[in-house]
Amino acid sequence: MKIGLIGAGAIAHFLLEEINEKRQENLRITSVFVRDREKHHLLESNYGVKLYTEIDAFLDSEIDIVVEAANIEAVHTLLPAAIRKKDVVLISIGALVDEELLAELNTLANEFNRRLYLPSGAIGGLDLLQNAHVLGTVTSVSLTTRKPASSLIEETIEKEKVIFEGSATEAIRRYPKNMNVSIVLALAGIGFDETSVTLVADPKIDKNIHQIEMTGDFGEATFTIKNNPLPANPKTSYLAAMSILGTLKKIKQKLLIG
Ligand SMILES: NC(=O)C1=CN([C@@H]2O[C@H](COP(=O)(O)OP(=O)(O)OC[C@H]3O[C@@H](n4cnc5c(N)ncnc54)[C@H](OP(=O)(O)O)[C@@H]3O)[C@@H](O)[C@H]2O)C=CC1
Numbered sequence: 629m630k631i632g633l634i635g636a637g638a639i640a641h642f643l644l645e646e647i648n649e650k651r652q653e654n655l656r657i658t659s660v661f662v663r664d665r666e667k668h669h670l671l672e673s674n675y676g677v678k679l680y681t682e683i684d685a686f687l688d689s690e691i692d693i694v695v696e697a698a699n700i701e702a703v704h705t706l707l708p709a710a711i712r713k714k715d716v717v718l719i720s721i722g723a724l725v726d727e728e729l730l731a732e733l734n735t736l737a738n739e740f741n742r743r744l745y746l747p748s749g750a751i752g753g754l755d756l757l758q759n760a761h762v763l764g765t766v767t768s769v770s771l772t773t774r775k776p777a778s779s780l781i782e783e784t785i786e787k788e789k790v791i792f793e794g795s796a797t798e799a800i801r802r803y804p805k806n807m808n809v810s811i812v813l814a815l816a817g818i819g820f821d822e823t824s825v826t827l828v829a830d831p832k833i834d835k836n837i838h839q840i841e842m843t844g845d846f847g848e849a850t851f852t853i854k855n856n857p858l859p860a861n862p863k864t865s866y867l868a869a870m871s872i873l874g875t876l877k878k879i880k881q882k883l884l885i886g
């Protein structure tokens with residue numbers, strides 16, 4: 629499968645290293661869409677990719693699938709064009725809190741017979757949540773995220789501090805680079821306004837910790853994920869990058885688990 633990558637940051641570098649440098653069977657990144665060719669020109673010689681700054685040329689290049697690893701704004705501006713032409717894996721899932729955009733992408737995916745893949749990112753338990761909510765009987769979902777204080781706030785603090793409490797809708801609006809997980813959780817479960825989020829800045833941790841609690845007719849479930857950060861961008865967890873690779877590998881699998 630030939631992959632076109634949007635973005636050239638921490639997650640993109642992880643994918644270029646794992647797929648093009650270390651090799652993954654049947655996967656190859658061939659095209660990379662960037663907004664600044666000069667800044668990223670070394671990618672061409674380092675990873676054997678071709679850089680694009682024009683979205684149509686990128687989408688018309690010889691790729692089978694697009695992987696977005698940029699930001700929420702890029703999803704707004706680029707994804708409607710992308711989904712018309714290719715299947716898309718999207719990691720800046722926070723963009724989908726915009727219900728108009730979500731509906732537009734859904735309509736286009738149907739019209740052009742494309743798929744939109746949303747990896748589980750830095751969390752897990754989405755399979756359980758979707759099954760538990762298949763009859764609409766999950767009654768509460770909450771997420772408590774703790775990140776190193778230095779990756780969330782400017783001030784120096786001695787003790788942990790709750791910096792946000794509210795809905796997933798508000799969480800992604802206030803913390804667009806840190807709360808994508810709340811939106812995938814809301815999409816898998818009971819919705820943006822009903823999914824409760826607490827964000828804690830903790831000066832004593834070096835991991836991105838997500839604790840998820842759900843209740844419903846199925847019973848109760850609790851998940852805690854203690855993520856190592858990606859060194860190139862400590863706001864981003866290593867697992868988030870790995871989840872894209874996991875999604876890409878599953879696309880061609882005949883045995884599907886979960
Ligand atoms: N769903 C989840 O669980 C998670 C999602 N994420 C999200 O994944 C995304 C990528 O994360 P990460 O790699 O750590 O971020 P980085 O900040 O390291 O990299 C972002 C990259 O996107 C590029 N970019 C931004 N806008 C555009 C655009 N319009 N066109 C092309 N490229 C663009 C930037 O370009 P330039 O180099 O020119 O600045 C940069 O190279 C983020 O939105 C992040 O919030 C992260 C963790 C978990």
Ligand SMILES: O=C([O-])CC(=O)C(=O)O
Nearest residue numbers: 750806807808809864865
């Ligand atoms: O990587 C993480 O731990 C979570 C994150 O940044 C996000 O969801 O935006």
